[in-house]
Amino acid sequence: MKDPIASLLPLSPAALHIMTAVAGEERHGYAIMQEVARQSDGRYRLGPGTLYENIEKLIGRGLIREVARSSSGDDPRRRYYQLTTFGRRVLSAEVTRLASVLRSAKMRLATSNSGDAS
Amino acid sequence: MNRLFYRGLIRLHPRAFRERFGDEMLCIFDEASRLGSGRFIADAFASLARQWLFHSGLWRLAVGAGLTALLIVGYAHSEANGQRAAELRYEAQQKPVPPLDQAEFNREAARAVAMLTRLRDSSGKTSHRLHPLHAVSPSDDID
Numbered sequence: 001m002k003d004p005i006a007s008l009l010p011l012s013p014a015a016l017h018i019m020t021a022v023a024g025e026e027r028h029g030y031a032i033m034q035e036v037a038r039q040s041d042g043r044y045r046l047g048p049g050t051l052y053e054n055i056e057k058l059i060g061r062g063l064i065r066e067v068a069r070s071s072s073g074d075d076p077r078r079r080y081y082q083l084t085t086f087g088r089r090v091l092s093a094e095v096t097r098l099a100s101v102l103r104s105a106k107m108r109l110a111t112s113n114s115g116d117a118s
Numbered sequence: 119m120n121r122l123f124y125r126g127l128i129r130l131h132p133r134a135f136r137e138r139f140g141d142e143m144l145c146i147f148d149e150a151s152r153l154g155s156g157r158f159i160a161d162a163f164a165s166l167a168r169q170w171l172f173h174s175g176l177w178r179l180a181v182g183a184g185l186t187a188l189l190i191v192g193y194a195h196s197e198a199n200g201q202r203a204a205e206l207r208y209e210a211q212q213k214p215v216p217p218l219d220q221a222e223f224n225r226e227a228a229r230a231v232a233m234l235t236r237l238r239d240s241s242g243k244t245s246h247r248l249h250p251l252h253a254v255s256p257s258d259d260i261d
Contacts, residue, residue, distance in 0.1 A: 028142075029142050029145070030146045030149050030150060033150075045157075047158060047160070047161025047165070048142070048143040048146045048158065049166070050161055051146075052135070052138075052139035052165075053168065053169070055139070056139070077141040077142055077144070077145040078142065079142060
């Protein structure tokens with residue numbers, strides 16, 4: 001039987017950023033957009049359409065969920081999203097995979113740099 | 119004005135998506151469009167195209183329409199080619215056949231016979247070279 005976590009990897013850049021944004025605390029859509037821009041130093045900006053398309057997919061796969069949060073003064077149209085336990089495991093597996101890719105890339109770059117120097 | 123336009127774009131999204139996320143998209147637009155609404159409108163257009171093409175199954179219709187168009191174009195092309203071939207055949211049939219020039223006929227016939235003779239000689243040599251086990255010459259069969 002196929003591993004349910006491995007079948008979801010690699011995550012798309014949008015999914016990775018959104019899941020990372022809601023990993024620490026629950027956030028509403030606009031806060032997710034701002035957090036994604038902050039994570040990427042403004043290089044990766046999601047529009048609302050792209051954001052909610054991805055949120056719909058992530059909810060469908062059980063990676064994030066909507067949570068109730070009503071605070072006074074908050075716009076009632078806002079909904080909050082949070083990482084699920086399964087989503088946390090998938091994000092953790094993706095981070096491990098990316099770390100391995102980075103390690104491998106660094107090693108190869110170091111090898112090619114030493115080859116260039118000789 | 120831009121808000122109205124953006125709202126119209128949201129309304130064009132598939133119903134399930136619009137009902138679930140439409141209000142939130144508009145909420146974000148209200149909060150952030152002061153920084154520039156162009157990016158939001160471009161994103162809504164892109165989202166609209168993706169939603170209808172890939173998520174609603176409309177892409178199947180688009181692919182089907184494309185294939186049908188290809189088949190129609192191919193059929194029309196082959197029909198045109200068939201008609202042209204028929205025209206050429208008709209023209210060839212209508213063309214008067216020039217009278218036979220006896221001297222030229224003899225010359226061409228002699229050339230053809232010489233060519234066939236050369237061909238026969240060369241093929242005989244080749245077959246002996248290529249098949250050493252058949253090293254028996256045709257004259258041996260007579261015995």
